[in-house]
Amino acid sequence: MNAGEWIAAYAERLGTDAPTAQELKDILDLAAEAAHASERIAAPVACWLSAKAGRSLEESLALAQTVAQATGS
Numbered sequence: 001m002n003a004g005e006w007i008a009a010y011a012e013r014l015g016t017d018a019p020t021a022q023e024l025k026d027i028l029d030l031a032a033e034a035a036h037a038s039e040r041i042a043a044p045v046a047c048w049l050s051a052k053a054g055r056s057l058e059e060s061l062a063l064a065q066t067v068a069q070a071t072g073s
Contacts, residue, residue, distance in 0.1 A: 026057035030064055037068035 001009075004018075011018040019027060027047060034046035050060035 023057060026061065030057060030061045033061060033064040033068060037064070037071070 007024075008018045030050060031043035031047055034042035046060070046064060050057065053060075055063070
């Protein structure tokens with residue numbers, strides 16, 4: 001099973017749609033920003049926090065970039 005298949009199956013079990021290609025890119029961009037500005041553990045937690053806060057991926061990425069800028073990462 002590849003990542004796309006796993007994500008689709010998981011989304012189905014959650015009762016939601018799998019991310020579109022653009023949404024997947026945005027998720028990975030957010031995860032990369034968090035991981036590169038901090039530690040790898042920050043990537044999944046940043047995505048979880050974004051979802052928990054109900055923020056769009058675009059807004060979440062912009063906010064993550066401001067954290068990196070404020071800390072000089």
